[in-house]
Amino acid sequence: MKKIVIIGATSAIAIACARLWAAEQSEFFLVGRHQDKLQQTSADLVARGAQAAHSYVLDLIDFQQHAAMLTQALQTLGQIDVILIAHGTLPDQHQCEQDVHYALQEFNNNALSVLALLTPVANHMAQQGFGTIAVISSVAGDRGRGSNYLYGSAKAAVTTFCEGLRARMFKVGVHVLTIKPGFVATPMTADLNLPAKLTVSPEVVAKDIVQAIAKRKDVLYTPWFWAWIMKIIIHIPRGIFKKLKL
Amino acid sequence: MSATTLSSWGQYPAFPQAARPCFWRSELSTNLKQLINQFGNTLAYGNGRSYGDSCLASSDHVLATRGLNRFIAADWQNGIIRAEAGVSLAELLQLSIPQGWFLPVTPGTQYVTLGGAVANDVHGKNHHVRGTFGCHVRCFELLRSDASAQICSPQDHSDLFNATIGGLGLTGIISWIELQLLPIQSSLIQSYSTRFNNLAEFFQLAAEHDSQHEYTVAWIDCLAQGKHLGRGIFIYGDHAETGELAVHHKAKLTVPLTPPISLINSMSLRAFNTVYFHKHPPSLQHALVSYEPFFYPLDAISHWNRIYGKSGFQQYQCVIPSASAEAAVHALLQEIAAVGSGSFLAVLKRCGDVPSPGLLSFPLPGVSLALDFPQLEPLNTTLFSRMDSIVRAAGGRLYPAKDAHMSANDFRHFYPKWSSLESLRDPGLCSRFWQRVTLA
Structure with missing residues (x-):
């Protein structure tokens, strides 16, 4: 029976995690952009056993509103056992190269909004002295690829920020988990031509995330084989890497 | 994924289906209309357990509804569940069994969706006492390309209710279903x-x-x-x-x-x-x-x-x-x-x-x-x-x-009410089966 805040609560991976926690009668504070999707998600979680699932409409790009949202979450839940930060978009790299405004907006969505939010969240969690901050980054943040480097650099910022935050939070008893999923079949990736053998369902990733939170892991590659794939990829010499079509 | 194509369970006849996935009820209508505008017709595709060509769109472009897998309301006092059409029987059982409720009728696989169970009016080992799946459906929401969403039940829009049960997905897209479950003391x-x-x-x-x-x-x-x-x-x-x-x-x-x-x-x-x-x-x-x-x-x-x-x-x-x-x-x-x-x-x-x-x-x-x-x-x-x-x-x-x-002659002889279904069919929906047995 955990008290759980989910940011980007209507994303496929977030929903799959929430369903697992719902079966343990958890109580949720769901944050997302669309009222109707939040409400559908909330009804689903309650039917699946959640004690309650409260909705809060917010576009995370609106940094000014983060503190108010957090205050509301605390008023509603009393405490935060887990906060899962799962919002994000998949930018069109080609458009990022042509349109600075679009590129910065996407960087905002995937990096700055996370960093901004983590700041008041970390302060609260430090004061609380327990709980988990789980952040969905990506394997794409481990290395800048020609086909995807705006997204990759945003996720690299998130990963590095979380690593530092973990070192700070560790001393006050708060757990920080960086989640690095590989290819996941979700609405966000529905238009991509992902390799079938490497692509998994959000349910598979969610199981790993819920377990990693319970076991207080620092970094999670999911599914597990991405840890090995990325070990190889980060060791490809730069001279060769720049010639690859990745 | 855009590159994967879908087929029927029997993998015959081979007409690979391009899939447009839908994840939210609020997006069904737009997806349906876009597919019809682009390809002439489409068909809802759930978990692909129909054997022949009744689950294949005659345009070979289906609307994949497995992403509609949310529960909407669960009344464990009375065993009434309302869920989206893409929820599988396995997912429903996982939730209902610990509460002491079972499917009133189940086919030989739990990997069919609720929408598919209605569209094929499936039956099971207890047909002799409980009839078909459709006998236990209280109501459902039907979305048509030529009308707004309608809630169909034995009382309201009963013509569409009856045509949709066993209607092979041709009367509209079922967005959710409300089902009466069967009480059990043990699994x-x-x-x-x-x-x-x-x-x-x-x-x-x-x-x-x-x-x-x-x-x-x-x-x-x-x-x-x-x-x-x-x-x-x-x-x-x-x-x-x-x-x-x-x-x-x-x-x-x-x-x-x-x-x-x-x-x-x-x-x-x-x-x-x-x-x-x-x-x-x-x-x-x-x-x-x-x-x-x-x-x-x-x-x-x-x-x-x-x-x-x-x-x-x-x-x-x-x-x-x-x-x-x-x-x-x-x-x-x-x-x-x-x-x-x-x-x-x-x-x-x-x-x-x-x-x-x-x-x-x-x-x-x-x-x-x-x-x-x-x-x-x-x-x-x-x-x-x-x-x-x-x-x-x-x-x-x-x-x-x-x-x-099945030949067209046989089908019309076996199911004389087919013409009533044809008159209630959503003009934007058509399967390869329907084309074969009624339009060919």
């Missing part, structure tokens, strides 16, 4: 099985047990001939009155790839059937088993449809009215045994007289025979045409959900 089943040596003995056993038990079904050795013709194993069972309410997740076997040719041939089949029949002791056997092996033995092997090789397979399922059932099933089995084709998966089941609201519902009071055939030509065409004549003469009919061969 265990008191299961009994006994051998029968021929068809006459099957009919005796069915007459004896159908009135007393919730579930009855028989496996038959489709290759046995002469005095053994129609021998098999009769299985009956009931929900246990005490015991655990537990959801089971057994480790699964899988068929990892499709072999180039079918692993099922007359030699492997004859050996398998003989061993299976004789392995069962002649006396009555009793076991207390979990619901999964009792209802869904094949679900234990994922992708079992691959064993038939790249050409795929067809399932032949017919129902014969009681009066002519024994003679007609006898004649059908003679045809099959003479050819030596068919499969291990041959099922005989007595259907009852509980009426379904569905216009095109398949079952009728009598006996249903179902079995798979590896896709071999011209063997299937000639055998099926001889079998179709027997079914026609006996006043029976074939099951559209399984079909890949």
Whole structure:
């Protein structure tokens, strides 16, 4: 029976995690952009056993509103056992190269909004002295690829920020988990031509995330084989890497 | 994923379907209209367990609804569940069993969606007492390309309600379904099985047990001939009155790839059937088993449809009215045994007289025979045409959900109400099956 805040609560991976926690009668504070999707998600979680699932409409790009949202979450839940930060978009790299405004907006969505939010969240969690901050980054943040480097650099910022935050939070008893999923079949990736053998369902990733939170892991590659794939990829010499079509 | 294409469970006929996935009810309408504008027509595709071409859009562009997998409301006091059409029966059972509720009617796989269960008005081992799935549907929401969403029930829009149950997905896209569940005390089943040596003995056993038990079904050795013709194993069972309410997740076997040719041939089949029949002791056997092996033995092997090789397979399922059932099933089995084709998966089941609201519902009071055939030509065409004549003469009919061969004439004869469904069909929805049996 955990008290759980989910940011980007209507994303496929977030929903799959929430369903697992719902079966343990958890109580949720769901944050997302669309009222109707939040409400559908909330009804689903309650039917699946959640004690309650409260909705809060917010576009995370609106940094000014983060503190108010957090205050509301605390008023509603009393405490935060887990906060899962799962919002994000998949930018069109080609458009990022042509349109600075679009590129910065996407960087905002995937990096700055996370960093901004983590700041008041970390302060609260430090004061609380327990709980988990789980952040969905990506394997794409481990290395800048020609086909995807705006997204990759945003996720690299998130990963590095979380690593530092973990070192700070560790001393006050708060757990920080960086989640690095590989290819996941979700609405966000529905238009991509992902390799079938490497692509998994959000349910598979969610199981790993819920377990990693319970076991207080620092970094999670999911599914597990991405840890090995990325070990190889980060060791490809730069001279060769720049010639690859990745 | 845009590159993957979908097919039917039998993988025959081969018309790869491009899929547009839909994840939210609020996005159904837009997706539906876009597909129709772009490709002329479409069809909802759930979990791909229909065998033939009834789940394939005639445009080969389907609206994939498995992403609509949310529950909307659960009333565990009264066992009423409202859920999106893409929720699978397995997902529903996972939630309802610990609360003491079971599906009122379940087919032989739990991997069909609620939408698919309604569209095909599926039936199960308790047809003789509870009728079809559609008998337990309280209401559903139907989205049409030519109208706004409507809630259909036996009271409201009853014409659409009746046409949609067994309506092969042609009357609109079902967005959610409200279902009355069956109370259970335990997830265990008191299961009994006994051998029968021929068809006459099957009919005796069915007459004896159908009135007393919730579930009855028989496996038959489709290759046995002469005095053994129609021998098999009769299985009956009931929900246990005490015991655990537990959801089971057994480790699964899988068929990892499709072999180039079918692993099922007359030699492997004859050996398998003989061993299976004789392995069962002649006396009555009793076991207390979990619901999964009792209802869904094949679900234990994922992708079992691959064993038939790249050409795929067809399932032949017919129902014969009681009066002519024994003679007609006898004649059908003679045809099959003479050819030596068919499969291990041959099922005989007595259907009852509980009426379904569905216009095109398949079952009728009598006996249903179902079995798979590896896709071999011209063997299937000639055998099926001889079998179709027997079914026609006996006043029976074939099951559209399984079909890949029925002639247009036969279909119109078996389902005279087809024209009522055609008049209620959403003009933007059409399947390859419907095109074949009504428009061709």
